[in-house]
Amino acid sequence: MTSQTAFKTTQSEEIFSTAQKLMPGGVNSPVRAFKSINGQPIVFDKVEGSRAWDVDGNEYIDYVGTWGPAICGHAHPEVINALHEALNKGTSFGTPSVQENLLAEMVINAVPSIEMVRFVNSGTEACMTALRVMRAYTGRDKIVKFQGNYHGHADMLLVQAGSGVATLGLPDSPGVPKSTTSSTLTAPYNDLEAVKKLFEEHGNDIAGIMLEPVVGNSGFIAPDAGFLEGLREITKEYGALLAFDEVMTGFRIAYGGAQERFGITPDVTTLGKIIGGGLPVGALGASKEIMEMIAPAGPMYQSGTLSGNPLAMTAGIKTLELLQRPGVYEQLEQRTQKLTNGLKEIAQKHGHAVQIGQISAMFGVFFTDRPIHNFDDAKTSDVDKFARYHRGMLERGIYLAPSQFEAAFTSLAHSEEDIDKTLEAAEEVMASL
Ligand SMILES: Cc1ncc(COP(=O)(O)O)c(C=O)c1O
DSSP states (O other): OOOTTTOOOHHHHHHHHHHHHHSGGGSSSGGGGOGGGTOOOOOEEEEEBTEEEETTSOEEEESSGGGTTOTTOBTOHHHHHHHHHHHTTOSOOSSOOHHHHHHHHHHHHHOTTOSEEEEESSHHHHHHHHHHHHHHHHTOOEEEEETTOOOOSOGGGOBOOOGGGTTTOOBSSTTSOHHHHTTEEEEOTTOHHHHHHHHHHHGGGEEEEEEOSSBOBTBOBOOOTTHHHHHHHHHHHTTOEEEEEOTTTBTTTBTTHHHHHHTOOOSEEEEOGGGGTTSSOEEEEEOHHHHTTBTTTSSBOOOOTTTTOHHHHHHHHHHHHHHTSTTHHHHHHHHHHHHHHHHHHHHHHTTOOOEEEEETTEEEEEOSSSOOSSHHHHTTSOHHHHHHHHHHHHHTTEEOOSSTTSOEEOOTTOOHHHHHHHHHHHHHHHHHO
């Protein structure tokens, strides 16, 4: 691990400065630019296990894990070996393949709501297609999403809706026509009453609800007791579908995702991240009846040149095999809890009001005294303090997501020693904030 005094960023700065001339904001996904913490992005050179090394030679314990996929640790040797073998057979087939069948069977066996699956190339695509199938199946157009939940950047899901326009479905970005988002209704997360009201007003037009069953895209927010059950009941009552976006939580908070962990079975599930083992993959799944709406079995069109790519399938299969081994989720839970309990103690000792949430290998830290149930609560966090905390940790070799509003991840490669080192760094940083 890099010590604070040895920390340098000259190479990162140089590379990012060139990148800014070549790509908008210097990145291919906005949060990587460190803008929300007014920081200078770090350019990675290599990742392995729980560690990452940047182009200046700094070493980090990584809690981003390439935004979720690296649950077995980066570049797990068994995944890499499987990929080497697969590579020898070519990079893309564009036909059915055995690898697709294998990963499909694994996903179907793992995730309670899934009887059939379609593989796509990203979480965005999975959620966009899930929405289309929900609409096709119900013959209804409106959907309900929650403020601060992210389901990728498809037009009709790119709606945040601030307090004054909470249910109006105003687009979040220029270029998204109002007409596209006018069927998107929003409610505050964990607010069953708001959802009931939407259904009372629009119930017969609502195709379904899509949500992050545990939120990672407002920072970490757990569902309140009864929230997921309530959504299941409301959707059943109105003949609407319930979709869990498990792009982040799938195979992370339990092998069968949030639906296994909380015992609530949605109608539709989206997946991504972990099921591609670090290669680009997404998937949507549901009952056979719903999935057979999709072409060529049914009339709803969807396709993809690289969908079911053999390398991505191979990395996914090996990753899920590793996650089936005994004790895996117990280890993830125990190590992550050790970390979050330690962080809570340290924050308290140094007089910082924090809200720290954790489920399995997913956690988050907010600098606020307000308990976090929704995005408005999350926004009370002291983002300047978070930015200073982030910088302090970075300088001490701890790589956290460069935004207050992103969950953090541990992996099977995070050792007890990694957790101890992280807590040592947090002790110094919290003392200095
Ligand atoms: C819950 C959730 N859904 C969808 C997406 C979009 O996935 P992708 O970035 O692969 O398009 C993300 C990405 O972070 C996500 O966290």
